[in-house]
Amino acid sequence: MRTTARVVVIGGGVVGVSTLYHLAKKGWSDVVLVERKELTSGSTWHAAGLLPLFNMSYSVGQLHRYSVSFYGGLEAETGQPVGFKQVSNIRLARTRDRWDEFMYYKGVADTLGVKVNVLTPAEVKAIWPLCETDGLLGAIQHPEDGYIQPADLTQALAKGARAMGAEINRYTTVTSIERTASGEWLVRTDKGDIICEHIVSATGNFARKTGAMLGLDVPVIPVEHQYIVTEPHPSVQARQRDGLPEMGVLREADSSWYLREENGGFILGPYEHGAPACYVEGPDAQSEYELFQEDLDRLAPHIDAAIARVPAFGQVGIKKVYNGAIAYTPDGSPIVGPAWDVPNVWLNEGHSFGVTAAGGAGWQLAEWIVDGEPTVDMMGVDPRRFGPYATRGYLKAKNEEAYANVFTPHYPDEERAAARPLKTAPCYGRMKDLGAVFGSVYGWERPNWFAPKGYGIDVASIDKPDVLTNENHPPADRDGKVKEIWSFRRSNYFEHVGNEIRNVTEGVGLQDMSPFAKAIVDGPGARDWLELIFANKIPKTQGRIALCHLLSKNGGVRAEFTVFEQSPGRFYLVSAGALERHDHDTLRKLLPKDGSVSFRSITQAWGVLVLAGPRSRDVLQKLTDTDLSNAAFPWLSGKKISVGHATAYALRVNFIGELGFELHHPIEMQNAIFDLLMNAGAEFGIRPFGIRAMLSMAVEKSYRLVGRELSIEYSPLESGLHRFVHLNKGEFIGRDALVRWQERGFQNRFVTMEVDGVSDVDARGSEAILKDGKLVGRCTNGAYGWRLGKSLALGMVRPDLGEIGSELDISILGKPYRARVVEESPFDSANARLRA
Ligand SMILES: Cc1cc2nc3c(=O)[nH]c(=O)nc-3n(C[C@H](O)[C@H](O)[C@H](O)COP(=O)(O)OP(=O)(O)OC[C@H]3O[C@@H](n4cnc5c(N)ncnc54)[C@H](O)[C@@H]3O)c2cc1C
Numbered sequence: 043m044r045t046t047a048r049v050v051v052i053g054g055g056v057v058g059v060s061t062l063y064h065l066a067k068k069g070w071s072d073v074v075l076v077e078r079k080e081l082t083s084g085s086t087w088h089a090a091g092l093l094p095l096f097n098m099s100y101s102v103g104q105l106h107r108y109s110v111s112f113y114g115g116l117e118a119e120t121g122q123p124v125g126f127k128q129v130s131n132i133r134l135a136r137t138r139d140r141w142d143e144f145m146y147y148k149g150v151a152d153t154l155g156v157k158v159n160v161l162t163p164a165e166v167k168a169i170w171p172l173c174e175t176d177g178l179l180g181a182i183q184h185p186e187d188g189y190i191q192p193a194d195l196t197q198a199l200a201k202g203a204r205a206m207g208a209e210i211n212r213y214t215t216v217t218s219i220e221r222t223a224s225g226e227w228l229v230r231t232d233k234g235d236i237i238c239e240h241i242v243s244a245t246g247n248f249a250r251k252t253g254a255m256l257g258l259d260v261p262v263i264p265v266e267h268q269y270i271v272t273e274p275h276p277s278v279q280a281r282q283r284d285g286l287p288e289m290g291v292l293r294e295a296d297s298s299w300y301l302r303e304e305n306g307g308f309i310l311g312p313y314e315h316g317a318p319a320c321y322v323e324g325p326d327a328q329s330e331y332e333l334f335q336e337d338l339d340r341l342a343p344h345i346d347a348a349i350a351r352v353p354a355f356g357q358v359g360i361k362k363v364y365n366g367a368i369a370y371t372p373d374g375s376p377i378v379g380p381a382w383d384v385p386n387v388w389l390n391e392g393h394s395f396g397v398t399a400a401g402g403a404g405w406q407l408a409e410w411i412v413d414g415e416p417t418v419d420m421m422g423v424d425p426r427r428f429g430p431y432a433t434r435g436y437l438k439a440k441n442e443e444a445y446a447n448v449f450t451p452h453y454p455d456e457e458r459a460a461a462r463p464l465k466t467a468p469c470y471g472r473m474k475d476l477g478a479v480f481g482s483v484y485g486w487e488r489p490n491w492f493a494p495k496g497y498g499i500d501v502a503s504i505d506k507p508d509v510l511t512n513e514n515h516p517p518a519d520r521d522g523k524v525k526e527i528w529s530f531r532r533s534n535y536f537e538h539v540g541n542e543i544r545n546v547t548e549g550v551g552l553q554d555m556s557p558f559a560k561a562i563v564d565g566p567g568a569r570d571w572l573e574l575i576f577a578n579k580i581p582k583t584q585g586r587i588a589l590c591h592l593l594s595k596n597g598g599v600r601a602e603f604t605v606f607e608q609s610p611g612r613f614y615l616v617s618a619g620a621l622e623r624h625d626h627d628t629l630r631k632l633l634p635k636d637g638s639v640s641f642r643s644i645t646q647a648w649g650v651l652v653l654a655g656p657r658s659r660d661v662l663q664k665l666t667d668t669d670l671s672n673a674a675f676p677w678l679s680g681k682k683i684s685v686g687h688a689t690a691y692a693l694r695v696n697f698i699g700e701l702g703f704e705l706h707h708p709i710e711m712q713n714a715i716f717d718l719l720m721n722a723g724a725e726f727g728i729r730p731f732g733i734r735a736m737l738s739m740a741v742e743k744s745y746r747l748v749g750r751e752l753s754i755e756y757s758p759l760e761s762g763l764h765r766f767v768h769l770n771k772g773e774f775i776g777r778d779a780l781v782r783w784q785e786r787g788f789q790n791r792f793v794t795m796e797v798d799g800v801s802d803v804d805a806r807g808s809e810a811i812l813k814d815g816k817l818v819g820r821c822t823n824g825a826y827g828w829r830l831g832k833s834l835a836l837g838m839v840r841p842d843l844g845e846i847g848s849e850l851d852i853s854i855l856g857k858p859y860r861a862r863v864v865e866e867s868p869f870d871s872a873n874a875r876l877r878a
Pocket residue numbers: 052053054055056057058076077078079080081082083084085086087088089090091092093214215216217244245246247248252267268269364365366367368369390391392393394395396397398399
């Protein structure tokens with residue numbers, strides 16, 4: 043065994059071996075993998091080997107797409123058969139919501155370049171004659187989907203990796219990890235030590251144990267998952283004898299199961315409610331090829347539903363039930379990318395579709411490690427999308443919930459209930475009393491919208507008793523009522539959000555934005571360091587506020603911060619609450635080594651109340667002796683002010699495009715400030731507003747968001763951030779790459795579009811944008827703009843189609859709508875209201 047290596051990959055399942063393979067393929071042959079037992083002896087050996095391309099996440103969709111195409115060529119490359127059968131995958135729809143989901147997904151697939159066919163029930167019957175089609179609305183089919191033999195795939199990857207110089211050590215267990223004085227990693231194993239530069243943790247069900255060796259609380263806890271293998275069925279055998287093609291993987295999402303042919307019989311895999319978390323403390327030291335006791339009772343409703351759909355399944359005996367551990371994270375997507383707090387540690391963990399994702403995850407992680415940057419926007423799988431709140435109790439509840447929801451419709455506005463409330467701002471109770479319907483982000487409760495007093499919808503009127511995946515609303519209150527129905531279309535809260543917007547636009551509104559990520563940067567080198575990392579100039583005048591972007595090494599956008607110099611040399615940075623760990627970890631890792639700059643996260647200590655609307659100045663002026671007039675306190679500036687007997691930094695910025703003040707205050711003063719504002723605002727009709735109102739207004743202002751139109755895949759100049767990027771200010775991260783990118787020419791242009799003819803649905807992001815039937819871009823966001831009375835969409839399109847007046851089509855839930863490019867910030871494009 044080598045005693046030094048550039049990278050040590052821990053874990054010889056499909057994910058670890060794929061990472062090793064891709065590192066070697068990128069030219070790093072000095073790489074070593076250690077596996078405590080035999081390769082594939084973890085979860086990989088018992089996987090059903092399905093390769094579902096279907097995924098709502100852009101990042102995961104990209105990884106899956108790569109895998110399927112890469113696996114197709116692996117046998118030819120390595121000479122090792124992988125048992126890849128491209129039999130296609132058919133997903134059945136029984137409800138209108140499901141159909142909406144499929145049509146929404148088709149947009150995601152079209153923009154990713156994943157082939158999807160739409161089938162009628164009769165076409166399903168032609169492909170799957172053993173499937174009953176009554177009650178079906180139709181289906182979607184992935185013709186390139188199928189399944190593979192996971193163990194063979196892993197062996198092929200291992201063979202390929204070895205051929206490129208990588209070393210694999212089986213029966214070698216990592217026992218501890220230390221950091222050397224010279225900044226390398228010392229990986230201790232029961233067969234000797236290895237000194238290395240990078241560590242990749244790909245340890246499946248052991249993720250938390252491996253994390254503990256590094257001081258990391260890794261947000262992965264597995265859940266039990268079962269599938270049933272049956273005896274052969276004469277009809278399937280007859281088809282095989284007749285040389286008919288395999289029928290494909292059949293998925294009835296509304297009953298939460300998949301079914302495919304296996305050795306003349308079937309495999310049925312349900313995703314049921316009540317599957318327990320397992321290996322909470324990690325598997326024990328001897329664990330190898332481990333399965334749990336089967337529990338068919340739990341699967342009974344799904345088995346019944348499968349028999350109703352495919353009666354042949356009920357006519358054969360069960361040969362074997364596999365009940366194994368499947369790794370989960372709270373949102374069901376894996377964690378692929380850098381660990382937080384420690385340098386050169388990479389996580390490729392939490393894979394619940396690891397056979398499918400392994401190829402893509404190995405590919406992107408290798409790029410990240412070798413080149414310092416992935417090429418795909420990996421925000422959807424970045425390990426730092428979860429924070430320190432994601433500890434054991436939270437993970438058990440959330441991961442079981444994620445498992446139970448694999449097949450429920452993934453409504454864009456769903457707010458799952460488990461492990462809530464967890465993090466609440468002090469004004470939570472007050473907001474609740476005012477009718478807040480909360481959503482959750484990064485563990486925080488945030489008001490999404492406000493329901494009128496006594497408002498509720500009878501659950502019995504919206505439930506769909508004939509399907510098993512019924513979750514289109516939160517759990518009912520004690521009176522059997524719910525406040526909202528989740529949907530791909532405008533839903534019950536639409537008008538109420540409109541009322542909130544009207545109140546803000548005509549008077550004044552109050553919003554809780556306490557989850558914002560907040561940090562203080564100071565020290566003698568603070569200003570120079572910020573200049574060196576951000577594309578914008580740091581304002582020379584103290585109190586001026588700048589929007590600053592951290593670019594990736596390749597010139598894309600990695601993060602966005604509001605920067606405000608509170609006092610000379612002391613900078614306050616604000617960014618999206620959901621990205622706290624990502625943003626703060628990224629900045630911390632960029633700090634100069636000489637200690638000249640200090641970085642402190644103060645998210646929990648500071649709250650934020652946003653007071654906005656044309657009467658906001660009148661309200662606040664009643665409470666402060668600071669002159670709030672435009673001359674004394676202009677837009678894009680901030681001051682420390684008193685608010686009654688409390689204190690706050692007031693920043694004249696907001697995300698809705700109205701006159702307003704963000705009041706950043708010591709968290710313990712929040713309720714005092716809240717009450718002062720509500721009392722002072724009563725005469726102006728102050729009312730709270732929520733995230734959904736804010737997002738609609740933000741679209742009217744063409745405001746960009748990280749993870750949508752801001753991404754490492756788009757240069758800031760494609761995203762229209764010209765006024766925030768100063769290529770001639772001197773060196774900053776990503777500058778040179780951006781200049782080269784500009785010389786090569788851009789592929790995309792950010793546009794704002796008005797959408798014609800919609801009645802009950804707006805673009806949301808991920809829809810395909812077409813010109814003369816050809817794909818020319820993708821939507822990144824969209825909403826009904828209440829102030830304009832128009833349906834709007836934001837998107838990235840081919841640059842020549844981005845001129846004002848350009849006519850395009852947007853496919854929303856499968857139907858094309860005419861869209862026209864309009865000027866940026868169609869509501870108050872001169873920002874007169876913000877500057878008022
Ligand atoms: C019943 C079932 C069916 C499934 N079906 C599918 C499917 O159809 N399609 C699909 O895509 N996915 C499926 N999955 C999920 C899939 O099995 C996993 O996502 C995938 O195998 C994960 O691979 P991995 O490499 O991350 O983990 P594992 O295969 O568990 O590999 C991790 C390895 O790390 C090793 N290790 C841990 N700690 C150490 C240490 N300290 N030192 C050295 N080595 C260590 C372990 O021994 C283990 O071999 C299924 C899962 C289950 C349970």
